[in-house]
Amino acid sequence: MLLRSLFLLLLVANLGFLAWRTGWLEPVTSAVGLPGPGDGREPQRMAQQLQPQAIKLLAAPPSATVVPADSQPAATPDAAASEPLSDAQRAASSATACLEAGPFGSAERAPVETALRGVQPAVRWEWREAVPGWWLAMGPFPDREAMRNRREELLRRGVTPETVSSGPLLLLVLGRYAQRGEADAQLAALNARGVRSARVLAPPGSGEAQYLLRVPAANAEQQEQLQALTREQSSAHRFAACAPGNGG
Incomplete structure (x- = not known):
């Protein structure tokens, strides 16, 4: 019996709240000074907050203009050529x-x-x-063909001889030196490279001015x-x- 009474009481309370919420009881609440369902919503405050006519669009601040690299003037060859030489270049x-x-x-x-x-x-x-010095030479050769063949062989070995014709003598001169020791040292170096038959000799006709x-x-x-x-x-x-x- 008690539960039934509580159920009926809750049902009546819910129906009363629904009637108040929907505004059916507004004449009664206004007469007795009770707040109505719309008083808690503060419609005036909401109206002040929503003022679309007061919204203004602000213009974006001007940004720096970016100039493409291709549009920038390039240095001309004449301008580059006119640059002064550095001290190192002049020296x-x-x-x-x-x-x-x-x-x-x-x-x-x-x-x-x-x-x-x-x-x-x-x-x-x-x-x-x-001053007459010393020659590092090959020969004499019996004829020019033999001398030419020997010269081609030396060229293949990376040695460039000088062709010398002194009267009947046909020689290939590999070097001329003021000191005998210099000629001997070069002869040893050529022998180490496999170049044979060269020798150190005094220049033919040493009396001729050089x-x-x-x-x-x-x-x-x-x-x-x-x-x-x-x-x-x-x-x-x-x-x-x-x-x-x-x-x-």
Whole structure:
């Protein structure tokens, strides 16, 4: 009986709350001063919060303009070429060296000077009488064909001999040296490489005057041209640094 009474009481309370919530009892609650179902919602406050007409869109701040790398002006070749040379570059271009070649016979001087006149910028050269020294040579050969065959064999071994015809003598000169010891040392080096039959001898006709060619001051460009002139010659006729005490 008690449970039934509680059930009926809860049912009546729920029905009363539903009636109040839906506004059916609003005339009664207003008359007695009780709050209505809409009082807890604060409609005025909600109306103040929702004001779409007060919303304003703000413009984004201006951003930095990015210029593509392709649109930037590139340095022109003329501008790069006009940049001044560094101290190291100027020093390298102006550095000179003393070069020397020979000895040469009297008859060889004229064609050598003709070749030197083709070097640009022009170089200054001078001749010095050479003291007769020693040759490292092969021969004499019985004929030019035998000498040519031997020369081709030496070229295959990386040795470039000089062909010398002194009267009836046909020789291949592998080097010319001022001191006998220098010639002997080179002969030993060639023997170690398998090059045989060379020997050290005094130049034929040692009484003939021999001359050393010296270029006292040649820059890098001139040095390259001078070396090209004698690249196919024997080691004695190629340009090398001046001997100590002979530099310009």
